Amino acid sequence: MKINSILIANRGEIAIRIIRTAKKMGIRSYAIKTSKEPNAWYLEEADEIIDFSECFDDTPEFLDIERIIYNAKEHKVDAIHPGYGFLAENPDFARRCEEEDIVFIGPSHDAIYRMGNKTIAKELAKKNKVPLLGGSKGTVADPEEAKQIADQVGYPVILKAAAGGGGRGMRVVEKEKDIERMFNLATNEAEKAFNNPAVFIEKFVREPRHIEFQILGDKHGNVVHLGERECSIQRKHQKLLEESPSPALDPALRKKMGDAAIRIAKSVNYFSAGTVEFLLDDQNYFSFMEMNTRIQVEHPVTEMVTGIDLIEQMILIAEGKKLPFSQDDIKLNGWAIEWRINAEDVQSGFSPSLGTIEKISWPESDHIRVDTGVRDGSVITPYYDSMIAKLIIHAETREKALQQSSIAIRKFWIKGTKTTLAFCRAVLQNRNFRKGKFNTSFLSKELKIHYHHEPDEELLAAFFAAYDYAREVHEHEDKPLYVEKGKEIAPWLLNKRLR
Amino acid sequence: MAREVKKKKSTKLIALSSANKAYEFNKPLEKSIKYQGKKVDIKLREDPNGFSYIVWKNKKYMLDVIEKNQNRYTIMINGVWHSFTVETPISLKRRRFLEQQGESSSVVSIEAPMPGKIIDLLVEEGAEVKQGEPIIILEAMKMQNEISSHVTGVVQSISVKKNDSVMKDDVLLYIRKG
Numbered sequence: 001m002k003i004n005s006i007l008i009a010n011r012g013e014i015a016i017r018i019i020r021t022a023k024k025m026g027i028r029s030y031a032i033k034t035s036k037e038p039n040a041w042y043l044e045e046a047d048e049i050i051d052f053s054e055c056f057d058d059t060p061e062f063l064d065i066e067r068i069i070y071n072a073k074e075h076k077v078d079a080i081h082p083g084y085g086f087l088a089e090n091p092d093f094a095r096r097c098e099e100e101d102i103v104f105i106g107p108s109h110d111a112i113y114r115m116g117n118k119t120i121a122k123e124l125a126k127k128n129k130v131p132l133l134g135g136s137k138g139t140v141a142d143p144e145e146a147k148q149i150a151d152q153v154g155y156p157v158i159l160k161a162a163a164g165g166g167g168r169g170m171r172v173v174e175k176e177k178d179i180e181r182m183f184n185l186a187t188n189e190a191e192k193a194f195n196n197p198a199v200f201i202e203k204f205v206r207e208p209r210h211i212e213f214q215i216l217g218d219k220h221g222n223v224v225h226l227g228e229r230e231c232s233i234q235r236k237h238q239k240l241l242e243e244s245p246s247p248a249l250d251p252a253l254r255k256k257m258g259d260a261a262i263r264i265a266k267s268v269n270y271f272s273a274g275t276v277e278f279l280l281d282d283q284n285y286f287s288f289m290e291m292n293t294r295i296q297v298e299h300p301v302t303e304m305v306t307g308i309d310l311i312e313q314m315i316l317i318a319e320g321k322k323l324p325f326s327q328d329d330i331k332l333n334g335w336a337i338e339w340r341i342n343a344e345d346v347q348s349g350f351s352p353s354l355g356t357i358e359k360i361s362w363p364e365s366d367h368i369r370v371d372t373g374v375r376d377g378s379v380i381t382p383y384y385d386s387m388i389a390k391l392i393i394h395a396e397t398r399e400k401a402l403q404q405s406s407i408a409i410r411k412f413w414i415k416g417t418k419t420t421l422a423f424c425r426a427v428l429q430n431r432n433f434r435k436g437k438f439n440t441s442f443l444s445k446e447l448k449i450h451y452h453h454e455p456d457e458e459l460l461a462a463f464f465a466a467y468d469y470a471r472e473v474h475e476h477e478d479k480p481l482y483v484e485k486g487k488e489i490a491p492w493l494l495n496k497r498l499r
Numbered sequence: 500m501a502r503e504v505k506k507k508k509s510t511k512l513i514a515l516s517s518a519n520k521a522y523e524f525n526k527p528l529e530k531s532i533k534y535q536g537k538k539v540d541i542k543l544r545e546d547p548n549g550f551s552y553i554v555w556k557n558k559k560y561m562l563d564v565i566e567k568n569q570n571r572y573t574i575m576i577n578g579v580w581h582s583f584t585v586e587t588p589i590s591l592k593r594r595r596f597l598e599q600q601g602e603s604s605s606v607v608s609i610e611a612p613m614p615g616k617i618i619d620l621l622v623e624e625g626a627e628v629k630q631g632e633p634i635i636i637l638e639a640m641k642m643q644n645e646i647s648s649h650v651t652g653v654v655q656s657i658s659v660k661k662n663d664s665v666m667k668d669d670v671l672l673y674i675r676k677g
Contacts, residue, residue, distance in 0.1 A: 188618065345580075351613035352614070361550070418575070462516065464553065
């Protein structure tokens with residue numbers, strides 16, 4: 001079935017990203033407007049806007065399955081793309097779309113359900129001879145049971161939300177005395193984030209790499225992988241930058257892991273784009289972590305090295321088309337790195353930094369791709385995640401990609417909010433990062449200072465503070481001492497005059 | 500004539516960093532810095548997009564004023580912020596004097612590092628806490644964050660309760676050091 005119109009059940013940069021491919025394919029795009037960001041850029045990029053400004057209950061707009069379905073039918077759209085987050089991995093949403101004859105641009109609800117349930121996913125991995133970590137068979141009922149299993153597999157262990165993803169509901173427990181508190185934290189967070197408090201427990205591999213494989217499958221049983229993404233640079237299980245390929249993999253290991261990823265995907269008759277995540281230890285042993293049944297934030301690095309538009313493939317697969325390439329056709333060309341630029345204060349423990357993006361600009365070149373949902377005047381709200389933009393650099397080699405990154409980051413200017421750009425600079429300065437020697441403990445152990453500044457920068461900042469102060473004092477110096485009514489004079493200025 | 504002399508005297512300013520490093524500028528309005536014994540010019544510029552930047556030794560440094568409140572400044576240079584108080588030689592002297600007097604105070608406040616909602620209080624008034632011990636769970640941006648004490652002491656008072664929403668820098672509780 002040819003798709004002529006798509007409703008995007010998402011916002012921000014991913015909505016704009018999907019619209020871009022829809023335009024290229026001659027597909028009409030529909031975006032959802034919310035009262036939380038009525039002037040957001042993605043709304044202008046869409047062909048049509050569906051207004052969700054009026055709220056009828058507390059259900060967040062992008063999680064309101066029935067409202068989205070109702071409006072999709074009302075506007076007679078052919079298909080829905082869920083993007084990432086929100087309803088992207090909600091099997092009920094995919095099922096409701098199927099029931100209402102709306103094409104869900106993603107996998108089947110059955111595949112989402114089985115991969116979303118970590119217990120079932122692990123059983124499938126085991127059945128298909130994909131290596132796994134020790135831990136609980138299913139979900140853990142209470143802190144007592146957690147304690148028992150932890151004793152069996154040995155500390156440290158990790159508690160993970162059964163319905164989880166994106167680092168939420170995840171806690172590492174180092175010692176027995178912490179397990180009860182951590183169990184409660186993890187279940188609380190899981191309940192909040194996924195409406196499901198269930199957690200399971202597994203052996204925690206200290207300092208592994210996080211490697212994931214991009215999968216594409218069609219509705220005719222063909223599955224290929226598009227190489228790996230290196231996602232080890234994380235903070236509290238949130239990825240901060242990703243590369244493709246990974247400095248840790250050689251062709252033989254890539255083939256082994258890629259084949260395992262394909263076996264996992266085939267075990268649920270997977271179609272659409274998906275990602276199989278693995279842990280890789282320092283002996284190059286890998287174990288299956290989970291499968292994400294959606295497009296990922298970091299998909300652009302794969303697009304850059306393979307030259308394949310993943311959103312386009314998702315749409316074509318949803319239409320029932322066969323994959324236009326086989327595994328042998330997939331070639332990884334050069335090196336790509338994605339730097340996530342978040343509105344966070346790196347100097348205060350990555351705390352969220354709200355406010356208005358007064359100005360944003362970046363250098364343009366053939367090496368550089370920027371995916372963003374903000375522009376001058378955009379507001380960073382507390383309602384959504386803190387990502388402002390993704391800076392993607394593509395070059396022939398890793399060395400060149402890092403070199404280009406340094407230049408681009410220095411010229412990526414954002415005014416009005418604190419960002420993680422200074423963190424990116426710190427990573428680029430690190431010798432072991434440059435050598436490709438790092439793992440998930442990079443932030444906590446290797447990178448001592450999470451932001452980088454050149455020696456003279458504090459001096460320049462100090463100068464500007466003094467200059468600005470002197471200028472204000474100077475401007476006020478020749479004015480009369482008395483204060484006009486309604487015009488307050490700064491107390492420090494008054495003190496100075498009284499002195 | 501006398502007035503001019505007086506004016507000259509008052510042009511010296513000191514930018515005091517949060518780590519107590521003092522940067523002295525004799526004539527800040529002249530836009531130059533004494534650097535390794537030499538006078539180096541500073542250019543302040545604005546580009547067509549409306550960004551301000553400093554040109555220093557032929558390199559561009561993007562500039563943004565994050566906070567400006569009386570003599571307190573937070574200036575961002577190339578994405579890293581630096582906080583200062585700008586002092587005259589006299590006010591700096593007074594400040595140092597006051598700081599010496601204030602050191603006897605032993606009650607410290609724990610503030611919210613980010614806006615969010617209080618999910619749980621892990622301590623009660625009168626409880627002993629160790630440095631690094633988690634005391635409050637704050638939910639922000641969909642993550643639960645443990646706030647820990649940066650001092651060892653006794654909880655003197657708690658300013659928030661479960662389910663309260665707090666802003667960044669709101670005081671959560673006070674701890675008496677010791």
